Amino acid sequence: MTTKTLLFFIDAVRPDYITEKNTPFMYRLKKEKYYSDLNTMLGFSSGIHPSIWTSQYQEDHGLFLVYSFERSNSPFKWMRFLCFVPSIIRRVGISALKYPFYASKNKDKFPKWYKEKVLPLPASIDPKQAEFFKYNHDIDYENTFFNILKENKISYFSCATADHQLYGKGIKIQDWKISEKDLDLFFVYETDPMGHYYGPKSKKMKENMNKIDTKIKNMYEESLRKYTNVNMFIFSDHGMVEIKASINVKKVVDKLGLKPVKDYIVFYDSTMARFKVKDKANAQKIIDTLSKVKHLTYIDDNLKAKYKIRFNNDLWGDLMFLADPGYRIFPDYFAPIKSNTKGMHGYWPEYQDSKGILISNLSLDKNKEPSVIDLMPTIISSMGLKEIIPKNIRGKSLL
Numbered sequence: 001m002t003t004k005t006l007l008f009f010i011d012a013v014r015p016d017y018i019t020e021k022n023t024p025f026m027y028r029l030k031k032e033k034y035y036s037d038l039n040t041m042l043g044f045s046s047g048i049h050p051s052i053w054t055s056q057y058q059e060d061h062g063l064f065l066v067y068s069f070e071r072s073n074s075p076f077k078w079m080r081f082l083c084f085v086p087s088i089i090r091r092v093g094i095s096a097l098k099y100p101f102y103a104s105k106n107k108d109k110f111p112k113w114y115k116e117k118v119l120p121l122p123a124s125i126d127p128k129q130a131e132f133f134k135y136n137h138d139i140d141y142e143n144t145f146f147n148i149l150k151e152n153k154i155s156y157f158s159c160a161t162a163d164h165q166l167y168g169k170g171i172k173i174q175d176w177k178i179s180e181k182d183l184d185l186f187f188v189y190e191t192d193p194m195g196h197y198y199g200p201k202s203k204k205m206k207e208n209m210n211k212i213d214t215k216i217k218n219m220y221e222e223s224l225r226k227y228t229n230v231n232m233f234i235f236s237d238h239g240m241v242e243i244k245a246s247i248n249v250k251k252v253v254d255k256l257g258l259k260p261v262k263d264y265i266v267f268y269d270s271t272m273a274r275f276k277v278k279d280k281a282n283a284q285k286i287i288d289t290l291s292k293v294k295h296l297t298y299i300d301d302n303l304k305a306k307y308k309i310r311f312n313n314d315l316w317g318d319l320m321f322l323a324d325p326g327y328r329i330f331p332d333y334f335a336p337i338k339s340n341t342k343g344m345h346g347y348w349p350e351y352q353d354s355k356g357i358l359i360s361n362l363s364l365d366k367n368k369e370p371s372v373i374d375l376m377p378t379i380i381s382s383m384g385l386k387e388i389i390p391k392n393i394r395g396k397s398l399l
Helices: 024-032 045-054 077-084 087-103 112-118 145-151 191-198 203-226 249-254 280-290 301-306 372-382
Strands: 003-010 034-038 067-069 133-135 156-160 183-188 229-235 245-247 264-268 272-277 296-298 319-323 327-329 356-360
Touching: 003 203, 003 372, 024 034, 024 203, 024 356, 045 145, 045 372, 067 264, 087 112, 145 156, 145 372, 191 203, 203 229, 229 372, 249 264, 249 280, 272 280, 280 296, 280 319, 319 327
Parallel strands: 003 183, 003 229, 156 183, 245 327
Antiparallel strands: 034 356, 067 133, 229 356, 264 272, 272 319, 296 319
């Protein structure tokens, strides 16, 4: 093998993280080789990651947010019995069960049942409505970048800084090593929770980015010594926005006189409020009321078309409302405490701090600001395998 492909996927890194002081190696590549802000998509990683590896929009592959409306398959039916438990005890109790995982430096030690049963629990959800939701973060990776590699007998190694989705066994950054495979994928997860809990401009974030930058530099230089050609891509799925205020959507909805479960089901994401409403009159009442709330936008059919989220089912709700960048919906069903969230993502994709990054040592097209759906065809083309790119993809190669 004379060509090595290196992929460094760093979660939740926005353009201004790349600086001469904090990330000198990536900054030098930015100046001397190729760099672009990377356009992302509306929503969270649960919909963006499959878009990266399939080069499809969310409405094509059908995945969007973390929790979908699915009563028949819901694993949360038992939570209805918690309605007699005071909300503060319930929220803190569930959060306490999940905290050891997020605080641990060795996430591989946790058993499978814990990851499948405890981590998906939405800490602050209304117990009466919990049984109407399903954790929809599991992704079927058929017909993806990885299947293309397998079908064409291209060997690859994949790992992450945590045991996370398709990225294989969690391996700490300091233990990353170049493999003997054709392609190596290294996924950094910890930058996402660090941005949430400490903030995108925090000292911890800067220190962590510096550690990542140094490791990537060393691995790239090692690869140059071993292989004739090295193709390297450093990219993120989305950015991170600093939180400046919150919006209490629940308080507004509670004053409408409608009854939860009977009249509507609602999921309060950190940046979205999503409803399933049986009666059209009640749906219009919710639209009219929440459309008047400052820093909250109703995602109508025109916006769904613009952001490619025209799903042919109601898994993600009938009505969707999105908070403005910098504003967080609270209370939400994720976090029990307002003060523990300094950063958030999932806002309008065109907002600057929502964007990701793309850095490469190759000569890519600088006349186009790429999207996450352009990554897969670009990587495959860089390996000299343009002919095996599927015909039905939405992205374009930047080579």
